[in-house]
Amino acid sequence: MTxxxxxxxxxxAFDGVPVLHGIDLDVRPGEALGLVGESGCGKSVTWLAxxxxxxxxxxxxxxxxxGETDLSGAPRAQLEQVRGGRIAMIFQDPSSALNPVxxxxxxxxxxxxxxxxxxxxPAKAEALRLMDLVGIPDPKGRFALYPHEFSxxxxxxxxIAMALAGEPDLLIADxxxxxxxxxxxxxxxxxxxxxxxxxxxxxxxISHDLGAVAQVCERVCVMYAGRIVEQGEVGLLxxxxxxxxxRGLFDALPRLDGPRVPLVPIRGTVPDPRNLPRGCAFxxxxxxxxxxxxxxxxxxHRQQDxxxxxxxxxxxxxxxxxxxxxxxxxxxxx
Amino acid sequence: MIAFVLVRxxxxxxxxxxxxxxAFVVLRMSGDPAQVLMGPDVPQNVVDxxxxxxxxxxxxxxxYISYFREILSGDFGLSMRDRSPAIxxxxxxxxxxxxxxxxxxxxxxxxxxxxxxxxxxxxxxAIDRGVIFLAILGFTIPSFVMGLVLVLIFAVTLHAxxxxxxxxxxxxxxxxxxxxxxxxxxxxxxxxxxxxxxxGQPYIRTASAKGVRWHDVVRGxxxxxAAVPIVxxxxxxxxxxxxxAVVVETIFSWPGIGRLLIVSVANRDLAVVQxxxxxxxxxxxxxxxxxxxxYGWLDPRLRAQPxx
Numbered sequence: 286m287t288x289x290x291x292x293x294x295x296x297x298a299f300d301g302v303p304v305l306h307g308i309d310l311d312v313r314p315g316e317a318l319g320l321v322g323e324s325g326c327g328k329s330v331t332w333l334a335x336x337x338x339x340x341x342x343x344x345x346x347x348x349x350x351x352g353e354t355d356l357s358g359a360p361r362a363q364l365e366q367v368r369g370g371r372i373a374m375i376f377q378d379p380s381s382a383l384n385p386v387x388x389x390x391x392x393x394x395x396x397x398x399x400x401x402x403x404x405x406x407p408a409k410a411e412a413l414r415l416m417d418l419v420g421i422p423d424p425k426g427r428f429a430l431y432p433h434e435f436s437x438x439x440x441x442x443x444x445i446a447m448a449l450a451g452e453p454d455l456l457i458a459d460x461x462x463x464x465x466x467x468x469x470x471x472x473x474x475x476x477x478x479x480x481x482x483x484x485x486x487x488x489x490x491i492s493h494d495l496g497a498v499a500q501v502c503e504r505v506c507v508m509y510a511g512r513i514v515e516q517g518e519v520g521l522l523x524x525x526x527x528x529x530x531x532r533g534l535f536d537a538l539p540r541l542d543g544p545r546v547p548l549v550p551i552r553g554t555v556p557d558p559r560n561l562p563r564g565c566a567f568x569x570x571x572x573x574x575x576x577x578x579x580x581x582x583x584x585x586h587r588q589q590d591x592x593x594x595x596x597x598x599x600x601x602x603x604x605x606x607x608x609x610x611x612x613x614x615x616x617x618x619x
Numbered sequence: 620m621i622a623f624v625l626v627r628x629x630x631x632x633x634x635x636x637x638x639x640x641x642a643f644v645v646l647r648m649s650g651d652p653a654q655v656l657m658g659p660d661v662p663q664n665v666v667d668x669x670x671x672x673x674x675x676x677x678x679x680x681x682x683y684i685s686y687f688r689e690i691l692s693g694d695f696g697l698s699m700r701d702r703s704p705a706i707x708x709x710x711x712x713x714x715x716x717x718x719x720x721x722x723x724x725x726x727x728x729x730x731x732x733x734x735x736x737x738x739x740x741x742x743x744x745a746i747d748r749g750v751i752f753l754a755i756l757g758f759t760i761p762s763f764v765m766g767l768v769l770v771l772i773f774a775v776t777l778h779a780x781x782x783x784x785x786x787x788x789x790x791x792x793x794x795x796x797x798x799x800x801x802x803x804x805x806x807x808x809x810x811x812x813x814x815x816x817x818x819g820q821p822y823i824r825t826a827s828a829k830g831v832r833w834h835d836v837v838r839g840x841x842x843x844x845a846a847v848p849i850v851x852x853x854x855x856x857x858x859x860x861x862x863x864a865v866v867v868e869t870i871f872s873w874p875g876i877g878r879l880l881i882v883s884v885a886n887r888d889l890a891v892v893q894x895x896x897x898x899x900x901x902x903x904x905x906x907x908x909x910x911x912x913x914y915g916w917l918d919p920r921l922r923a924q925p926x927x
Contacts, residue, residue: 338827361833369830376821376828384822386843386918395839396829431919447829 287352289314289454289487290335290372295347297327297334297511304558305330306511307347309585312455317481317488319502319519321495321534323555327511328491332457336372337364351455370400373448377460379440383432389443390428393450400451415446419476438469445476455487456480462497474500495534499523507531510556510566513585517592527592527599529571565597573598620915620922627911631904638900639690642893643683647675652699652887673699673889686893695897696890698883705890709879709898715785716875719867720860722795727802727856732849734803735810740837742815750807757804766797766870783872794871798864802856809852813845820844846917854910858903 290312297305305327312318320328333339335349335356349356351371356364368374376382384392393412397403403411409428416424419442421435432440441461448456458477462470478501481488490501498505498519505522507515507530515528526532536549553570556562562569568578577597585595590602653661653669670676674685689696695706738750773793774782781790817823818841826840827833856863865877872878876895883891915922 336828338824365830365832367830368828374828376825378821382821382825384826384840384844385920387840395831399830433920444825447825451830 287314288312288350289352291348291350292331292335293348293350295331295334295349296345297330297339298344300342301344302559304511305334308508308511308513310506310513312487312489314454315481315485315487316504317478317490317502319498319505320489320491320508321493321498321505322508323493325555325558326508328508329459331508332374332459332489332491336368336374336457337361338368338374369396369448369453370451371453372455372457373451373453374457374459375441375444375448375461378464379444379461380432380437380464382444383440385432388429388431389435393443393447396447396450412446412450415449416443418449418480419443419446420472421446436469437465438473441465441469441473442476445473445480449480449484452484453486455489457489457491459491460493461490462494463492470497477501495523495538507534510561511558512566512595513593514567514595515592516585516594517588517590521590521592525590525602527588527594527602528567528596529573529600530567532600533570565595573600623915623922624912627908631908634904634907635897635900639893639897640683642896643686644679646887646889646892647679647682650887651675652889655885655887656699690897695894698891699888700886705888705894708891709876709894712874712876712879713861713898715873716861716864716868716877718785718791719794719798719864719873719875722791723798723802723863724856724860726795726799727806728853730799731803731806732810735807735812736814736837736842736845738807739811739814739818747811750811754804754807754811758801758808759804760800762797762801762866763870765800766794766867769793769797770870783870785873790871794864794867794873797870798867806849806852806856810845810849813848814841817841817844843917847914850910850913850917854906854913857909858906861902862899 288311290310292308292310295305295308295310296303304325308327308331310331320331322328330339334343334345337345337356337359339345345357347357351367354363354367356367359367383389390409390412393415394403394408397408397411401411413424413428416428421427421439421442427435432443435443445461456477461477462473465473474497477488477490480486481501488501490498492498502519505517505519506513507522507528509530515522515526515531522531523535526535530551533549533551537551539548551570556566556569562579564577564579564581565571565574565583568574571578575598581597583595583597585593587593588602652673653666653675657666657669667676674682677685686696695704697703698705698708734750734754738747741747770782770793773780780793781787782793784790822844823836823841826836831840861876864873864875865880867873868875868877869881876898880892880895882888883895
């Protein structure tokens, strides 16, 4: 199967400080890919860079291909066609992601006009259909309201409706549930999963919430300090994490079943991009690190079981014992 | 929406009343018109007669009440100098002042706002730095210095423009420019920071992410949001079209409200000063009222919370 998006050696620096150190990433048509990692590891920057949405102080290099189109270095007009048309993006804080002084109907219709040439009554009809599709009650009555008259969850639904307006091949959901209440989070995740199935649209789900990722995604990339450190099928990574960082993310999750055990946080914090360790960026926080890890950086290598891994001394490939697996992995099979 | 308007109307009326009261009291506490008008050597009985004639011998509160009664019946009093109605003296000066302040206002808007927005959109470029530098220069140099420098260059050295007085449009050029420079600087700075703030908001990224063209992002998504803080400053400038010319009119011997105010204060011409202050307050209050209503129109979030 040909890839929908191919990212090769994508690098980003802000004011000369590199924050993304060569990302290789493929998205297949219709698949759901999770990007996981702590704040500041480069999950969002990867996609903002791919779509040319970073501020001008950022320098971007590498290649981003969308089907036959090369997005890296593409002229602005071409990128504007892709944005919202073939790749749509929704963001973390839905309440501030909608323009506060424009009616939501107008914001929806704007996307419909840009990507599907709809104006006037047909645009309004389609906007109402989209609002209904994402679960906004009484779309007709709320078409002419402003964003502040909607709740956070509803704003995110509106964002999703706006993203769907261009009938994209790929939806980038950047922490779409982080700012929402737990019950609303579940509804939005369900909505995203349902829409992906109905519209056969690939989804990249950027999150630090492993439970949410497990629920929605088929494949997961774990990122740390601007690099991918482990990548593979969601079941594989969740049952048998091999990178100590991936494992650490799971150990820091609360369990819903089994005996109460203390959570194991990952000690330390994400390193400062201006001052990265010489070897593996995770080595200073890693319980398994040896001398080699502090001096040499391991590359991302494909493993026999299909995953890719960047670790010199990974955890054993044997299945993890039951009490270390995350409680919420049930979501994978649901 | 009705509550929004009513609250602001009420506030406007209170403000005008406060200004009138303040002007009335301070003028009467700070000097005696009879002394100023007639000089120190006039016999006491003449002074007393003058006071009685103008009602200055009554207690302050009685003067205040009769002043209000007269205002409410449309009588703004007579000038003590030539006994002509104060309101006429004031109103006949208004066109001269507006001849300076309205062109100055247009210059501020047409130069200050675009310069600020352009600088914001090209942040940290040479043009941006140039705009910031000129803006700071513009509003830190006092208008009397700026006016004299312009006179020195264009009137004294180049003989290109008249240095003062009223007559042709060339006479208005130097005073109007002098008056506009500070405002251009303030507006450029304000528009720039408002625009930079807005361009960093998540909804601008959303608009770009959905494929809106760059110019339409700026025009359709950023400008309507940046308008609120800019309108605040513009409202203040519109409010000072009557009062903003005091210094510049004096430098350029321009027979407008500002000069009349200075002369009348010096002469303790109570009715004229009160009349000017009332006019200034009314214009300022009306322009603030319009700004408040514009807020509600520009930002739907402000419509929802009328009283705060």
